[in-house]
Amino acid sequence: MTQRSLGTHLLFALSLAGLAVLSGCGGGKPAEKSGAGKTETKTGEAPAGGKFTLTIGCNLELTGDVAPWGQDSKKGIDLAVEAINADPKSPFKIECIYEDNLSQADASKAAIRKLIQQSKAQVVVGSVGSNRSLAAIDVAKDERVPMVTHASTNVDITRKGGEYVFRICFDDDFQGQFMARYALKDLQAKTCVAVVDKGNAYSEGLVASFKKEFEAGGGKVIAEEAYQSKDNDFQTLVTKLRTANPDCVWLPGYFPNVGPIIKQARAAGFQKKFLGGDGWDDEELYKLGGPSIKGNPFCNHFDKGDTNAKVKEFVEAYEKKYGKKPGAMAALGYDVILVVADAAKRAGKADPEAIKDALKTVKDIETVCGAVTMGADHEVTKPAVLLETGETDHVFMKRQ
Numbered sequence: 246m247t248q249r250s251l252g253t254h255l256l257f258a259l260s261l262a263g264l265a266v267l268s269g270c271g272g273g274k275p276a277e278k279s280g281a282g283k284t285e286t287k288t289g290e291a292p293a294g295g296k297f298t299l300t301i302g303c304n305l306e307l308t309g310d311v312a313p314w315g316q317d318s319k320k321g322i323d324l325a326v327e328a329i330n331a332d333p334k335s336p337f338k339i340e341c342i343y344e345d346n347l348s349q350a351d352a353s354k355a356a357i358r359k360l361i362q363q364s365k366a367q368v369v370v371g372s373v374g375s376n377r378s379l380a381a382i383d384v385a386k387d388e389r390v391p392m393v394t395h396a397s398t399n400v401d402i403t404r405k406g407g408e409y410v411f412r413i414c415f416d417d418d419f420q421g422q423f424m425a426r427y428a429l430k431d432l433q434a435k436t437c438v439a440v441v442d443k444g445n446a447y448s449e450g451l452v453a454s455f456k457k458e459f460e461a462g463g464g465k466v467i468a469e470e471a472y473q474s475k476d477n478d479f480q481t482l483v484t485k486l487r488t489a490n491p492d493c494v495w496l497p498g499y500f501p502n503v504g505p506i507i508k509q510a511r512a513a514g515f516q517k518k519f520l521g522g523d524g525w526d527d528e529e530l531y532k533l534g535g536p537s538i539k540g541n542p543f544c545n546h547f548d549k550g551d552t553n554a555k556v557k558e559f560v561e562a563y564e565k566k567y568g569k570k571p572g573a574m575a576a577l578g579y580d581v582i583l584v585v586a587d588a589a590k591r592a593g594k595a596d597p598e599a600i601k602d603a604l605k606t607v608k609d610i611e612t613v614c615g616a617v618t619m620g621a622d623h624e625v626t627k628p629a630v631l632l633e634t635g636e637t638d639h640v641f642m643k644r645q
């Protein structure tokens with residue numbers, strides 16, 4: 246990992262995480278109530294002892310196609326919030342309001358609007374999928390409330406998002422380049438077929454960034470194929486792959502499609518490596534892909550086996566609370582709260598404008614997925630890890 250320097254804010258946040266572990270995770274029991282067909286959940290307690298209340302709106306895929314990502318984000322967020330709320334020295338209590346965007350773009354727009362207009366969130370985190378974040382940026386802009394995505398990697402989110410939109414993970418130019426270089430150097434691939442999830446900005450952006458880097462390095466994308474997220478029969482695609490017979494296949498999709506695509510390709514005898522991005526990251530991939538999914542590398546934000554002290558502390562706290570190890574999504578959910586809390590602490594008040602200004606100057610915050618310093622373009626520079634699919638779980642390959 247790059248820069249592992251400890252800032253004071255980091256010490257603050259991480260000592261809190263330790264505190265929560267020791268005390269069996271303090272903080273209020275989440276109370277669920279429903280609203281407008283979506284789930285609304287509050288975490289935290291009533292403000293006390295001169296503290297101000299920071300209302301964080303969470304626009305997440307709690308149900309729908311990629312519900313495991315929304316649910317895991319929530320778990321990471323709740324863990325960080327409980328730690329901060331258990332700390333007597335924290336200047337605020339965090340109240341998280343959750344809105345379910347149903348894994349759909351229109352619902353994401355409605356969700357962020359509701360979080361800001363009705364729930365009066367002073368800052369919004371989310372969403373996970375790039376299409377959902379792209380649908381939300383105009384609302385953040387119009388309402389003048391900062392939005393911080395923890396996981397959406399499409400480059401246009403920050404480029405088009407303007408003053409109020411921030412990202413705390415690497416983007417698709419970065420991961421596309423990372424995997425193109427891996428294909429060229431480590432796999433010695435000369436030819437590749439790129440397979441896009443049509444209509445998914447994440448997948449389309451990753452095909453473009455991979456292709457640019459792969460071809461600049463002397464490789465050739467010999468064909469571009471497409472599927473749609475609703476598809477489940479990939480026989481035509483598999484036939485095309487077998488005919489083209491490339492050295493590798495670039496498959497920057499989401500796990501619900503990636504699992505069946507690789508499974509069907511292997512069943513038909515296609516044995517070349519598939520390469521992917523962070524969208525492969527979910528344990529569901531192994532249920533959908535079966536054991537034949539083994540041996541395919543992908544780029545990710547986080548390795549749960551990392552021996553770094555901060556990562557170990559997080560993994561232990563998470564496992565203690567939820568009974569299983571975290572994936573990248575939970576780690577990023579945890580991280581976004583550390584970043585927002587740092588900004589709110591320096592802002593000194595629950596005010597969207599002041600928090601937005603403080604987000605611009607986030608510096609050296611140590612998070613689970615690396616150090617965070619906000620750039621002028623509202624982007625951070627974070628390291629990547631290369632994982633590979635095993636038979637039932639990811640296997641660590643190397644750090645960037």
Ligand code: PHE
Pocket residue numbers: 314373374375376396397398399447523524525526546573574
């Ligand atoms: N980066 C993906 C997107 O923008 C979301 C994602 C992040 C998925 C991290 C898995 C892990 O759509």
